[in-house]
Structure formats: C-alpha cells, structure tokens
Amino acid sequence: SKPGNQNQKNPNYLQPRASSFKVAVLGAAGGIGQSLALLIKMSPLVSALHLYDIANVKGVAADLSHCNTPSKVLDFTGPAELADSLKDVDVVVIPAGVPRKPGMTRDDLFNINANIVKTLVEAVADHAPEAFIHIISNPVNSTVPIAVEVLKAKGVYDPKKLFGVTTLDVVRANTFVAQKKNLKLIDVDVPVIGGHAGITILPLLSKTRPPVSFTDEEVEQLTVRIQNAGTEVVEAKAGAGSATLSMAYAAARFVESSLRALDGDGDVYECAFVQSELTELPFFASRIKLGRKGVEAVISTDLQNLTDYEAKALEALKPELKASIEKGISFAQKQE
Numbered sequence: 001s002k003p004g005n006q007n008q009k010n011p012n013y014l015q016p017r018a019s020s021f022k023v024a025v026l027g028a029a030g031g032i033g034q035s036l037a038l039l040i041k042m043s044p045l046v047s048a049l050h051l052y053d054i055a056n057v058k059g060v061a062a063d064l065s066h067c068n069t070p071s072k073v074l075d076f077t078g079p080a081e082l083a084d085s086l087k088d089v090d091v092v093v094i095p096a097g098v099p100r101k102p103g104m105t106r107d108d109l110f111n112i113n114a115n116i117v118k119t120l121v122e123a124v125a126d127h128a129p130e131a132f133i134h135i136i137s138n139p140v141n142s143t144v145p146i147a148v149e150v151l152k153a154k155g156v157y158d159p160k161k162l163f164g165v166t167t168l169d170v171v172r173a174n175t176f177v178a179q180k181k182n183l184k185l186i187d188v189d190v191p192v193i194g195g196h197a198g199i200t201i202l203p204l205l206s207k208t209r210p211p212v213s214f215t216d217e218e219v220e221q222l223t224v225r226i227q228n229a230g231t232e233v234v235e236a237k238a239g240a241g242s243a244t245l246s247m248a249y250a251a252a253r254f255v256e257s258s259l260r261a262l263d264g265d266g267d268v269y270e271c272a273f274v275q276s277e278l279t280e281l282p283f284f285a286s287r288i289k290l291g292r293k294g295v296e297a298v299i300s301t302d303l304q305n306l307t308d309y310e311a312k313a314l315e316a317l318k319p320e321l322k323a324s325i326e327k328g329i330s331f332a333q334k335q336e
C-alpha cells in the first residue's frame, strides 16, 4: 500500500501525547526561524507553536498551519503582539537578529543583536518568566550574559532555565568525526565545551563516545574545522547569511530534548552554554543533564583527564570568553 495509507492506519507520530507543550519562536520568519518552526511542527510533544517576528510571519504561519500534525500554529507580529506570543509557553527559542557576512566575526553582530535580545528577553521576563529560554542569536558568548542581566533586573532569573544554544557545534563535531574515522554517524557523540565563537569552541575529541583514537594531526585538523565551521558556511553562502538549515536541525534537537525533560524523561543530556562553576568563568558550555526544572546537573567529568592539547586550548580560550561575557554584562548594566 502507499506510504500515505500506512500513515493513516498507524498515525502514531501524529497523535497528541498526554503531555504537550507550547513553544514560541521569536524571529520565526528568518532563515533559522522558518526551518526550525517546520521541525517543531513535526514534534508530537507540541500542542501550540507561537511564531513571532517583526516582519513576514503571517505567511509563514499560514503555510505551516496546513501541515496535518497536532500543533496549532499562531502568528504574532510587531511589539504590540509580543506579549500574547509568550502567553503560557513552556519553551521560548530566540533566533532573532542579524547573521554574519564574509569577513565578519560573530562579535561584529553585537551592536544590533544585543538590543534585539535585550528587548525580547524583557518581554519573556514579563510574560513567560517560568519558560526555558533558548538563545540562538549571536554573539551567544555575550547575548546569554545580556539575557541574565535582564532577567536579574526583573527579579526572575533562574539559572537552570537559560541556555545558549551550542548544539550545532556538537552536531558538526559528530558529523566531521564520523566522516574522518568512517564511523556510523548515529553512534558518535563528541562533547563540545567553552563558548560559541572561534577558539572558544572546544571539542573534547578525547571524550568521543564510543572511544576513538586520533593522531595529533587529526586532532588539530578536526578541532580547527569544528571551530571554523560557521565561517565555512558564511563563506559558501557568500553574503546571503550564515548557517540556517543545520542550525534549525540543531535547535530542533535542543527543543525536543527540553520537551522530553519537561515530560519527565530522566535521561536527557545535551551540551549548552549555561551558568556554570566548572571553571572560573561564570558561564561555560558543557554537557548538562536536563530535567523538569531545567539544568539538573552540569557534567564535570568531561573536564577531567584532558589531553595536553585540550588543556592548553581550554586555558587559551578563557581570556576571549571572559571578555565576551563581560561585554554582554556591561552592555546590559549600562542600559538599566
């Protein structure tokens, strides 16, 4: 019989689950936002998908709403509708902001994106203070600290519920390692720590699971490729933006993991840039365990028994990451 008929007989993936969640995407009409919205629309854990943007979101929502999956799609446009887009949502994903062009660093986006993130997180603080917040907008190393300061100023900061999304670094590391070592992709998992820009992105190849051995040359090559993978895409797109499809894929994975955690699954681990005591820096990306209340544990074992290469790279990334964090904090504090 035709695949379509099969689906009608056994539509398990279309059945709403006992628990279902509301997800808002802020910046939903953008390159990441549209693909991410499509992937979230396919999740059986989602009952409502709220799409917010300052432009073009009506058409995106109309289009997406015709997919016969359980979630309801609602569109919200412009600052006047921002509050409604956040009502009762469990997870807020923020990919709003400008992307890089060739020759730019992520920090070159700071001036525009800092204000966008600040405005949006202020609204989240007012209208969805309990939600998990996933920050995608760059520079993540600074936009997360901005979000923290905004939430603190509003008296609603919960460090367990704020995440800088670094899943794409893990997705890339898994892909590149599997390719290089001819491994089955599905099995490969590489923790990526630090931050989300240049040398602050540190894949811990020695902690790859299942265990793999690398030559020094392979370690150097893979590490540099993972650190520059965003730039690889920016250059290939030649002025048309940065990673959107792989980012949407990665962000959808992080949303799904968050929803599984909210649903009570006790075995959910992801890497993310969060408030952390793993190093002397106040925020740091590492593996975390997710639970109903957000971060349940920051996994410290990955930082034990680092190779010399990894230990040196970790020390080398700290000054840059520290400066980016401080830049975000002082921007937010100046605005108060």
Ligand code: NAD
Binding pocket: 026, 027, 028, 029, 030, 031, 032, 033, 052, 053, 054, 055, 095, 096, 097, 098, 099, 100, 109, 113, 116, 119, 120, 135, 136, 137, 138, 139, 140, 165, 166, 167, 168, 169, 196, 241, 242, 243, 244, 247
């Ligand atoms: P894009 O330009 O295609 O889309 C951005 C969207 O944000 C647009 O639809 C725009 O209208 C919207 N927007 C702008 N200001 C807004 C506001 N105040 N409120 C709501 N929406 C607003 O860009 P993109 O390719 O989707 O990238 C978005 C951001 O994600 C960039 O900052 C980029 O650097 C970042 N990014 C992060 C990662 C990561 O791994 N964390 C990966 C890729 C891209």
Ligand code: LMR
Binding pocket: 099, 100, 106, 138, 168, 229, 230, 231, 233, 234, 242, 243
């Ligand atoms: C990425 O890693 O692809 C994103 O941070 C976008 C960028 O500017 O590289």
